[in-house]
Amino acid sequence: MTAYTLDVYMPVIILMSLAVGLVLVSVFFAQILRPFKPSSLKEQAYECGEDPVGTAWSNFNVRFYVVSLIFIVFDVEGALMFPVAAIFRKFVAIGEGAVLVGSLLVFISVLVFGIIYCWSKGDLDWVRSFQLSDEQVNQLKGIEEKA
Amino acid sequence: MSPSLNEYLNQFEGHQKVIATVTEVLGFDATGLMTFIVFFTGAFVVVNVMALVGGLGTYAERKISADIQLRQGPNRVGPYGLLQFLADGVKMIMKEDIFPAQADKTLFNLAPLLALIGVFATLAVVPFSSGLTLANLNVGVFYLIGVSSLVGVAVFLGGYSANSKWSMLGGMRGASQIISYEVPVTISILTIVLISGGMSFGSFVGGQGGFPHEWYIFHNPFTFIGFFVFFVGMLAETNRAPFDLPEAESELVSGYHTEYTGMRFGLFALAEYIEVFVLCGVAAAAFLGGYRVPFNLGDGVVFVEKLGLPPIIGKNIGQVLQLGAFLTKTLFLYYVVIWVRWTFPRIRVDQVMTICWKYLTPLALFNLVGVTIWVFAFDGHSIWDVLGHMLSSGSGGGHH
Numbered sequence: 001m002t003a004y005t006l007d008v009y010m011p012v013i014i015l016m017s018l019a020v021g022l023v024l025v026s027v028f029f030a031q032i033l034r035p036f037k038p039s040s041l042k043e044q045a046y047e048c049g050e051d052p053v054g055t056a057w058s059n060f061n062v063r064f065y066v067v068s069l070i071f072i073v074f075d076v077e078g079a080l081m082f083p084v085a086a087i088f089r090k091f092v093a094i095g096e097g098a099v100l101v102g103s104l105l106v107f108i109s110v111l112v113f114g115i116i117y118c119w120s121k122g123d124l125d126w127v128r129s130f131q132l133s134d135e136q137v138n139q140l141k142g143i144e145e146k147a
Numbered sequence: 148m149s150p151s152l153n154e155y156l157n158q159f160e161g162h163q164k165v166i167a168t169v170t171e172v173l174g175f176d177a178t179g180l181m182t183f184i185v186f187f188t189g190a191f192v193v194v195n196v197m198a199l200v201g202g203l204g205t206y207a208e209r210k211i212s213a214d215i216q217l218r219q220g221p222n223r224v225g226p227y228g229l230l231q232f233l234a235d236g237v238k239m240i241m242k243e244d245i246f247p248a249q250a251d252k253t254l255f256n257l258a259p260l261l262a263l264i265g266v267f268a269t270l271a272v273v274p275f276s277s278g279l280t281l282a283n284l285n286v287g288v289f290y291l292i293g294v295s296s297l298v299g300v301a302v303f304l305g306g307y308s309a310n311s312k313w314s315m316l317g318g319m320r321g322a323s324q325i326i327s328y329e330v331p332v333t334i335s336i337l338t339i340v341l342i343s344g345g346m347s348f349g350s351f352v353g354g355q356g357g358f359p360h361e362w363y364i365f366h367n368p369f370t371f372i373g374f375f376v377f378f379v380g381m382l383a384e385t386n387r388a389p390f391d392l393p394e395a396e397s398e399l400v401s402g403y404h405t406e407y408t409g410m411r412f413g414l415f416a417l418a419e420y421i422e423v424f425v426l427c428g429v430a431a432a433a434f435l436g437g438y439r440v441p442f443n444l445g446d447g448v449v450f451v452e453k454l455g456l457p458p459i460i461g462k463n464i465g466q467v468l469q470l471g472a473f474l475t476k477t478l479f480l481y482y483v484v485i486w487v488r489w490t491f492p493r494i495r496v497d498q499v500m501t502i503c504w505k506y507l508t509p510l511a512l513f514n515l516v517g518v519t520i521w522v523f524a525f526d527g528h529s530i531w532d533v534l535g536h537m538l539s540s541g542s543g544g545g546h547h
Contacts, residue, residue: 008282008283008284010182010183010186011152011186011271011281011282012182012268015193015194015267015281016268017265018191018262018267019194019263019264019267019268020197022194022263022267023260024413026410027410028464029240030240030241030244031244032199033240033241034240034241034242034244034409035243042245044248045247045249045309045312045406046311046313046400048400052311056217056310056311056312056315057307057310057315060315060319064319064322068326071326071330074330074508075326075329075333078330078334078337079289079333082289082337082340082346085337085341086345086346088344088522089341089342089344089522089527090344092522093526097523098523105293105516105519107521111512112356112512115508115512118504119504122222124500125501125503126287126496126497126499126500128499135157
């Protein structure tokens with residue numbers, strides 16, 4: 001029974017369809033039992049009693065974009081390490097562990113350098129300050145005085 | 148290796164006989180059909196038990212928070228208020244379902260469904276006991292990490308589709324928080340893959356023993372860090388306090404499910420509580436020995452040899468003990484999660500990101516390097532093996 005066939009994924013399909021079934025059944029029963037008296041006031045977006053102004057679908061802060069970019073790099077890198085990690089013990093057992101330790105450490109060092117780079121660039125700061133440093137302020141003052 | 152539910156049942160003659168009888172009656176090979184029936188029954192039972200656990204989770208949450216704050220908590224519906232969650236469920240079904248006029252209706256309906264699909268799909272690999280694992284996938288934990296991120300999509304979708312400002316803010320916070328904390332969680336799971344030499348939960352639990360010193364959390368000095376990082380990351384991934392920024396009621400009303408009413412709100416809540424249970428189960432399986440029972444009572448051989456019970460009963464007693472061990476550890480972690488929620492204040496949104504990227508991720512990377520070198524240097528032996536070897540072989544000998 002060691003052969004892996006797609007049969008082992010049968011429970012996954014069943015569970016997913018059970019989730020769909022649960023949603024359908026509960027929403028269906030709710031539809032029968034609950035009252036349904038929509039009005040324009042009820043259907044308004046909730047903004048603590050204020051009339052909503054405009055739509056919520058607007059531009060969002062670019063820092064979310066940066067976070068997702070960093071995430072993709074790190075997560076793909078983590079995903080690539082999983083197969084290596086899974087066979088690591090076997091390689092150590094036959095005395096070839098050094099190869100895998102080397103490759104793992106190279107991978108990890110890429111991650112470490114990545115995080116150091118992002119950190120020094122300030123991409124890990126949620127609140128980024130755009131205030132000029134004292135040095136820059138003095139430089140600007142110098143330019144102003146010259147002018 | 149631990150088999151899945153179907154392979155566990157196949158060991159027994161009775162089950163084989165049932166398959167043979169069904170084959171005879173129907174006139175075609177019923178193995179596939181019986182596999183389907185077994186899995187369907189198993190999945191159905193697991194889902195129902197999990198729904199119960201999710202419901203009781205809300206009750207436990209309220210009762211424990213009441214204890215912590217010197218209140219009574221729910222105590223009217225049923226004995227000790229135990230049926231409170233049923234009353235809540237009935238209330239949610241009876242509530243009017245309001246679709247916001249400005250919402251994207253399709254996505255608005257899809258979001259709770261996605262959350263529930265993601266959470267239920269993770270149940271397939273949760274190792275309740277060596278026999279009661281629905282699917283012991285060889286990519287087990289990898290699959291779990293992948294599928295559970297559907298919940299992140301659902302959170303963002305729920306926030307986005309409602310087209311309400313509170314929801315949108317909550318959804319965006321939720322998405323960025325969930326994907327950020329996925330990094331340290333993945334890396335600390337990776338260390339367990341390194342130690343156990345396999346990605347399936349069968350190999351995770353199989354490499355551990357019943358006693359705490361055989362658990363991976365005490366395997367070497369680094370894995371404790373791994374457990375800590377995993378636990379904190381898990382709190383953030385399930386949007387539990389102190390990381391419940393996506394639904395922070397004091398600033399975002401109710402976050403991504405502000406506009407959800409009635410049963411669809413209930414489905415979100417159900418998905419969240421089941422996800423907490425699943426991730427606690429993963430933490431228990433990966434770090435706390437999972438279903439392993441001390442003295443190898445779990446395989447039931449002792450009962451057969453010492454008490455003279457028939458093997459089938461001995462095996463099943465072992466399974467019940469394993470289930471008990473797993474549930475004890477998981478529910479203990481569940482308790483800790485609730486305890487943490489009512490003890491720590493919510494942290495600010497920038498602090499959430501700082502904790503993830505500047506503390507947990509470097510910690511997890513350090514942990515990964517440490518475990519890699521440990522496994523390489525000591526052939527994967529635990530610190531207790533190494534210490535024992537050192538003591539028995541006199542002064543400070545190596546491991547060889």
